[in-house]
Amino acid sequence: MKKTIIIIFNIIFLFSCSSWNKIIEKDLSKDKKVIYTSFYPIYFVVKSLIWNESEVINIVPNWWEPHEYEPNLRQIWEMKKADLIIMNWLWIESYENKLRNSLTNINFFIIWNNIKNLLKLEKNQEVYWNIDPHIWLSPKMYLDMSNLLIIELEKNWYKNLDKSIITKLENLDKDYSAWLKNCFRKEIITSHKAFWYLARDYWFVQYAIFWISPEEEPSVKSIADTIDLIKKQKLKYIFSENYISPKFANTIKNETQVEVLNLNPVETLSDSEKKSWENYISIMQRNLELLKKWLECK
Numbered sequence: 001m002k003k004t005i006i007i008i009f010n011i012i013f014l015f016s017c018s019s020w021n022k023i024i025e026k027d028l029s030k031d032k033k034v035i036y037t038s039f040y041p042i043y044f045v046v047k048s049l050i051w052n053e054s055e056v057i058n059i060v061p062n063w064w065e066p067h068e069y070e071p072n073l074r075q076i077w078e079m080k081k082a083d084l085i086i087m088n089w090l091w092i093e094s095y096e097n098k099l100r101n102s103l104t105n106i107n108f109f110i111i112w113n114n115i116k117n118l119l120k121l122e123k124n125q126e127v128y129w130n131i132d133p134h135i136w137l138s139p140k141m142y143l144d145m146s147n148l149l150i151i152e153l154e155k156n157w158y159k160n161l162d163k164s165i166i167t168k169l170e171n172l173d174k175d176y177s178a179w180l181k182n183c184f185r186k187e188i189i190t191s192h193k194a195f196w197y198l199a200r201d202y203w204f205v206q207y208a209i210f211w212i213s214p215e216e217e218p219s220v221k222s223i224a225d226t227i228d229l230i231k232k233q234k235l236k237y238i239f240s241e242n243y244i245s246p247k248f249a250n251t252i253k254n255e256t257q258v259e260v261l262n263l264n265p266v267e268t269l270s271d272s273e274k275k276s277w278e279n280y281i282s283i284m285q286r287n288l289e290l291l292k293k294w295l296e297c298k
């Protein structure tokens with residue numbers, strides 16, 4: 001019985017695939033190119049550069065943490081219509097290999113492969129598992145990343161990109177540099193280890209309770225160490241985020257009376273952020289206000 005059901009399911013699946021195929025072939029005859037981006041910060045800059053000249057589709061749906069997301073079979077099938085797929089890599093898209101193996105004829109642009117020489121990593125970071133994947137969280141690195149994407153898009157058909165986004169990102173970098181240059185404190189405590197480039201490029205240090213991915217449980221030792229650090233340095237705040245269970249931050253809060261501030265890792269855009277026209281730049285400006293408060297900047 002089970003076998004028959006599986007066979008029937010497969011026939012239905014094959015049939016629906018072939019009808020999808022027809023739809024996809026039809027789509028290809030249109031002038032508009034189709035670009036897939038793996039998650040929000042990449043989507044934001046590509047969309048800003050291209051506007052409506054192409055269809056830009058984000059692989060990770062809104063309000064989904066990209067560390068956790070994996071596209072389903074149907075989504076991968078639909079991606080056959082892509083002219084270009086742009087991804088960050090470095091474990092954020094755990095499905096990278098699967099996608100490349102399923103979509104062998106499609107042009108991929110992997111940001112990590114093209115930006116690693118610009119990251120200026122320290123010696124002990126040159127091992128894969130030790131590299132922070134959150135390149136976009138430093139406005140400086142995000143600018144480099146955007147310039148790389150411009151080169152790639154111009155190589156692929158685009159001659160009339162709207163580069164005004166670059167000026168906006170340069171201004172964001174100038175704001176960060178001007179404000180964070182002279183601060184009383186030199187370190188922050190975050191829950192999610194995502195701000196290494198940001199800290200390095202703007203003269204402070206991050207201590208993280210979690211490792212790279214926010215779904216991981218922190219160890220009892222790392223919570224105890226964090227509490228020690230807060231008490232020793234008489235810290236007033238810790239950073240957490242909307243996407244992380246408040247359990248650990250609350251444990252630390254109860255032990256030390258620190259205030260918990262939400263630093264946004266800009267990995268996704270919530271529905272309410274979308275409704276109020278928030279974007280990468282406005283969220284990063286809010287992050288800067290929090291950093292100024294934490295680091296006691298003048």
Ligand SMILES: [Zn+2]
Pocket residue numbers: 067134192194212213214265267
């Ligand atoms: Zn992350």
